[in-house]
Amino acid sequence: MSSPSPRLSTAVTRLLNIELPIVLAPFGGLSSVELTAKVSQKGGLGSYGLYGYDADRIAVTARELSATTQQPYALNLWLPLDGSEEVHATDQEFAAYLEVLRPYFDELQLPVPSRPASYLPSFDDQMAAVFEARPAVVSFVFGIPPAQVLDRAHDLGILVIATATTVDEAIALNGAGVDAIVATGSEAGGHRVSFLRAPEDSLIGTLALVPQVVDAVSVPVVASGGIADGRGLAAALVLGAGAAQIGSAFLATRQSAAAPVYRTALTSEAARRTVFTRALSGRLARGIPNRITDDLGSSEVAPFPIQNWLTGQFRPTAAERGIGELMSLWAGQGSPLIAHADAEQLIDALILDARMLLG
Numbered sequence: 001m002s003s004p005s006p007r008l009s010t011a012v013t014r015l016l017n018i019e020l021p022i023v024l025a026p027f028g029g030l031s032s033v034e035l036t037a038k039v040s041q042k043g044g045l046g047s048y049g050l051y052g053y054d055a056d057r058i059a060v061t062a063r064e065l066s067a068t069t070q071q072p073y074a075l076n077l078w079l080p081l082d083g084s085e086e087v088h089a090t091d092q093e094f095a096a097y098l099e100v101l102r103p104y105f106d107e108l109q110l111p112v113p114s115r116p117a118s119y120l121p122s123f124d125d126q127m128a129a130v131f132e133a134r135p136a137v138v139s140f141v142f143g144i145p146p147a148q149v150l151d152r153a154h155d156l157g158i159l160v161i162a163t164a165t166t167v168d169e170a171i172a173l174n175g176a177g178v179d180a181i182v183a184t185g186s187e188a189g190g191h192r193v194s195f196l197r198a199p200e201d202s203l204i205g206t207l208a209l210v211p212q213v214v215d216a217v218s219v220p221v222v223a224s225g226g227i228a229d230g231r232g233l234a235a236a237l238v239l240g241a242g243a244a245q246i247g248s249a250f251l252a253t254r255q256s257a258a259a260p261v262y263r264t265a266l267t268s269e270a271a272r273r274t275v276f277t278r279a280l281s282g283r284l285a286r287g288i289p290n291r292i293t294d295d296l297g298s299s300e301v302a303p304f305p306i307q308n309w310l311t312g313q314f315r316p317t318a319a320e321r322g323i324g325e326l327m328s329l330w331a332g333q334g335s336p337l338i339a340h341a342d343a344e345q346l347i348d349a350l351i352l353d354a355r356m357l358l359g
C-alpha cells in the first residue's frame with residue numbers, strides 16, 4: 001500500500017515544479033486568461049480549457065497566458081471519442097434536432113442556425129497548435145492520448161496529465177505512459193469524462209476513487225470532484241493524492257469567465273441540488289437544473305457534439321442577458337461550500353485551512 005504524505009510538498013508539486021498542491025480545473029468554453037494566470041502566479045497550476053478552439057485561437061490564448069505569467073500552466077483538450085470526432089447528421093436529422101430547440105431561439109429572438117461544415121475543430125490541428133505553444137503541461141479528458149501525442153509531448157519536454165473516472169481507466173492511462181492522473185469523482189461539476197464504460201456505469205465518489213487509484217498506479221494522482229475548501233484539500237492529500245483539481249469554487253470567483261448569473265447560481269440555494277443531464281451537450285454532465293434540463297431531460301437529444309454545438313448557438317446570448325434558465329450551469333456537489341469571490345483569497349484559505357488540519 002502506498003503511504004499518503006500529509007504535507008503540502010507532494011509528488012505532484014515536485015513533478016509540475018509548482019509550490020502549492022492546487023490545480024485550477026480547465027473550463028471548456030469558460031476558461032479565462034486572468035484566472036489561469038492568477039492560479040499559476042500564486043504557486044498552483046492554472047489550466048486553460050481549449051474545447052472548441054481552433055489553432056489560431058489556441059495560439060493567441062497561449063501567447064496571452066505566457067505574457068501574463070512566467071509560471072507553469074496547463075492547456076487542456078478533449079480527445080475525440082473512438083479516434084473519430086466527426087458525427088454526421090443528415091439534413092433531415094439536423095432539421096429534427098433544431099425543431100426541438102426552436103422555442104429557445106424564438107424566445108431569445110435569435111435566427112435558427114444552418115448546418116455547419118463541422119461541429120468541432122480538428123483535433124490534430126488543435127494538438128499541433130498546443131505543441132507550437134509548448135505549455136509546461138497538457139491535460140486531456142475523454143480517453144487515452146495517442147502514443148504519438150505522448151511521444152511528441154515528451155520530446156518537447158511537456159508533461160502529460162490525463163483523467164480517469166474509474167480505477168480501470170487510471171490503470172489504462174498509467175500503462176499508456178502519462179505523467180500524472182486526475183482521478184475525478186462523480187461529485188465533480190461538468191462532464192463525466194469516462195471512456196472505458198458508459199458514464200452512468202462509472203459513478204464513483206472521490207473519497208472511494210482516489211485511494212484506489214493511488215494504490216493502483218505508479219504516477220502521481222490529482223484528486224478532483226467536490227473539493228471546495230481546505231477540508232477537502234487536506235482530505236485529498238491524506239487519501240494519497242498529490243494535489244486537488246478544483247473547478248466550481250474557482251468558477252465562482254470574479255476572475256473567472258462565468259457570467260454573473262452563473263456565479264450567483266453557484267453560491268445560491270439552487271446549488272444544493274445538482275443533476276446529471278445530457279440535455280445541453282448530448283453527453284452526461286453535472287449541473288444545476290434549469291428549464292432546459294427539465295424540458296429536455298427525458299427526451300432524445302442530438303448526439304454529442306451536435307447537441308453541444310446547437311445549444312452553443314444560443315447559450316452565450318442567454319448568458320449575456322442573464323437568463324440562467326437557458327444556459328449550462330455546470331456545478332459540483334461541493335458548490336454549497338463556496339465561500340470566496342476572489343481567487344487569491346480562495347487559494348490562501350485553502351492552504352491555510354489544509355495546513356492547520358494536516359498539522
Ligand SMILES: Cc1cc2nc3c(=O)[nH]c(=O)nc-3n(C[C@H](O)[C@H](O)[C@H](O)COP(=O)(O)O)c2cc1C
Pocket residue numbers: 025026027028029030049050051076140141163184187188189190191224225226227228245246247248249251330331332333334335
Ligand atoms: C463549467 C465547467 C467546465 C469544465 N470543463 C472541463 C474541460 O474542458 N476539461 C476538463 O478536463 N475538465 C473540465 N471540467 C471539470 C473540471 O476539470 C473538474 O474535474 C471539476 O470541476 C471538479 O469538480 P468540482 O467542480 O466539484 O470542483 C469542467 C468543470 C466545469 C464546472
